[in-house]
Amino acid sequence: MSSPSSNPHASAWMRTPERSNMAMLRVMTWISLRLGRPAGRVVLHFIAAYFLLFAPASRRASKAYLRRALGRPVTWADLYRHFFSFAATIHDRIYLINQRFDLFDIEIQGQAALHDARAGDDGLFLIGAHMGSFEVIRALGRQIPGLHVSMVMHEDNAMKINAMLAAINPQASTDIIGLGRIDSMLRVRDKLNQGAMVGMLADRSIGDDALLPTPLLGGVAYLPTGSFRMAALLRRRVVFMVGLYLGGNRYQINFEPLADFSQTPAGQRGAEVEAAVQRYAALLDQYARQAPYNWFNFFDFWQAPAAVSDTQPK
Structure with missing residues (x-):
């Protein structure tokens, strides 16, 4: 097995300038809630087209990813669909x-896996x-009684999400645990002990997280091990979860x-x-191959981090 490498530099996605604008988000929220979802979706076409034309770095990253996921040359229609799918999921948020x-037409598959993992009183990780x-x-929450999910994310992102929620619905509440605090691990443990699911x-x-070179989509991805x-x-226990956007109002x-780390001896954790x-x-x-327009990594995901690339043969 390959050994994890440290990543002392900020990740590319964290260095990418934040393009979201709270004023625009408030306008979109007003249009969506007052005029309805169809009217809001009309605006999405202009937003997707704008980013496709005027965000060249994101467009290049989208093309590099889609070439792997689709296994064929990427067209402008593919790129537009990728950008529009991202805009649509943000809009549906x-x-x-607002409940x-x-x-929406939401289909659930693999619920038995979630039920089996929740058999005990302790919580679990949804990754x-x-x-x-x-x-x-x-x-x-409509189908699973007592379901409670606490999200764990970088502290800066937690602040942005809270600001976004306040813009969309001041009464909306979400349980977010910010990483980087002294008590972060204790808060996660307490939530798990209460039977909650912790989502990551x-x-x-995130900056200094250890990375593991791993085969993915015909290449090598450097995936963080922290979660x-x-x-x-x-x-x-850990359960994988994905909510795929299938177009229109459909999600799966x-x-x-x-x-399952519940019985893993300390010496075998690595x-x-x-x-x-x-x-x-x-x-x-x-x-990614099943629903290629759903993975929203609009940056150079496949580039080796400096700590890894510096050790590779020239």
Whole structure:
């Protein structure tokens, strides 16, 4: 197995300038909630076209990813569909946060895997990616009694999400645990002990997270290990979750068993974490090929980080 490498530099996705504008978000929220979802979706076509034409770095990254996922040359129509799918999931977040689940056709697959992992009283980790919409998990509350999900993310992102929620719905509440605090691990442990699910998106590294070179979509991806190391340290089960956008008002939520660290001896954690990352990469590969326009990594995801590339032969 390949050994993890450290990543002392800020990740490309964290260095990418934040293009979202709170004023525009408020305008979109007003249009969407006052004029309805069809009117809001008309605006999405202009937004997708704007980014396609005037965000060359994101366009290049989209093309590099889609070439792998589609296994063929990428057209402008493919690029537009990728950008539009991203805009659509962000737009639908407005309705999901406002609990307008009646507007959507949401299919759930693999619910038995989630039920089996929740058999005990302890909580578990739900690990996903920046693929589709994590927000659709809110709809599960209608079908799974007592479901509670706490999201774990970088502190800066947690602040942005809270600001976004306030812009969409001042009464909306979400349980976000920011990483980087002294008590972050303790808060995660407490939530798990209360039987909650702890959600994390594990496809992007956060600064100094250790990375594991892993086969993905015919290449090598450098995936962070932090989410899995946390699950192993806290001895919890892990379930993979993805909410795929299928077009129109259709979503498909998929659950897959990923790892079980509940009985892992301390001496075997490293090997089990690497196995979990590789299983995670295999699931990303599967769903990226199944729904290629759903993975929203608009940066050079395949570039080796400096700490790794500096050690490669010239």
